[in-house]
Amino acid sequence: MTQRHQRTIAVTSAGILNTPLIEIFLDATVCRAPLLLKPRTIDAVAGWGAKESGRRATKVARKLGVPALYLEDGFLRSIRPGKTAPGYSLVIDYEGIYYDSTRPSTLENLLNSDTLLLAGIEDPVERAKYLILNHHLSKYNHAPRLTATDLREHDSQRVLVVDQTAGDSSVEMGGADAHTFQQMLAAALNENPHATIYVKTHPEVSAKTKRGYLTNLVEDERTVVLRHPINPISLVTKMDRVYTVTSTMGFEALLAGRQVTCFGIPWYSGWGVTDDRQLCSRRSRSRSIDELFAAAYFHYTTYINPRNRKRGDIFDVISWLAEHSTSSDTHD
Structure with a gap:
């Protein structure tokens, strides 16, 4: 049996490198992007969304001839904000980032496509x-x-x-x-x-x-x-x-x-x-609220199960947040 190649993704900020669970989110070995890179050792370059690290990721990836990835916290992240509270959802965008309306994003392209977003779910x-x-x-x-x-x-x-x-x-x-x-x-x-x-x-x-x-x-x-x-x-x-x-x-x-x-x-x-x-003007389709929800929260977001810290799904995160949230019905 052929062993699966473990991807290596270079990141353009120390913040990403030190993000808890980042290698699980990206399903890759993560390293800091040095000034000089050997193209054969790097599969992609990642930065935070439209921030400076994201712009650097674009430049470095272009020089190496590999994809750039743009990261952002997911829509159901954690109990508290900040570095002390690990996030359990992450957006990985291959085109732009969802909050930047000046250019297409993976989410926008998905919503503009003919994809049946609710099929089977x-x-x-x-x-x-x-x-x-x-x-x-x-x-x-x-x-x-x-x-x-x-x-x-x-x-x-x-x-x-x-x-x-x-x-x-x-x-x-x-x-x-x-x-x-x-x-x-x-x-x-x-x-x-x-x-x-x-x-x-x-x-x-x-x-x-x-x-x-x-x-x-x-x-x-x-x-x-x-x-x-x-x-x-x-x-x-x-x-x-x-x-x-x-x-x-x-x-x-x-x-x-x-x-x-x-x-x-x-x-x-x-x-x-x-x-x-x-x-x-780029947004050319009509989509229902359920389709928007499915696109953003199901198709676009990657989740980690907070209990075992392995790849999970939205229900793993919902269950954990509901159990630990100060505003959940479980604490009424």
Whole structure:
């Protein structure tokens, strides 16, 4: 029997090299990309998404004549953010990265293709969606659930406006800037005259490690700013409508059955399920929410089983997060 060749992937940052479980995610031996490489020893070069390490990966891979891989945390990552909390899902993109609307990504190309995204996995997709909503699971899962005291008691309608961190690359690469957030807030107020507008700051802004685009917003009779950490699913399920620029909270709101308006170009806009204030001419198909979910969470993401630290699937990660999450039903 012929022994399978173990791939070697060079990475362009120490952060990737030191990422827990990276060799299992990539199914390869991982080494740091030195200045001089022998082409026969390297099968691919990997960097973080559209960051500097990703750009370096493109250059090095081109010189070697091997593929470049672009990495990013998955949509169901861990309990807490940061290096001390190992991630159990990873996106490996061969074209670009999902949050960069300026060029195609593996995810966008998959959604644009004729692939039957739900073929053979209709039941698992439905089950995964149910479990994510039931256990209130998100990328990070340390924030407490929304409480009754977070909301005004006599709202006739509730609209959520999602803030993001200033300088977030997904904002610029989603065709937006600081002015876009002001436009979004004004539209939410004008288009929903009888609603209370809830503005949710980003978790890193809540932790005072970064600033947001709407950080200095002053509350008034129609506007409430939620500055403390809140589990995203518990928040969107209490809203009638959600406005976002490029945040994945917008997609989580779609999963929860809410109407979503996008002022930027996130990966889930342009497929016929969102109210889009910007268009991406490359996105030429209509896709259902279930198809978007299947593409991103099943086909596009690689998972590791947190219990044995071997390759796993979405249900391994859902089960572990549900058991350990501070916002899961298992802790009610």
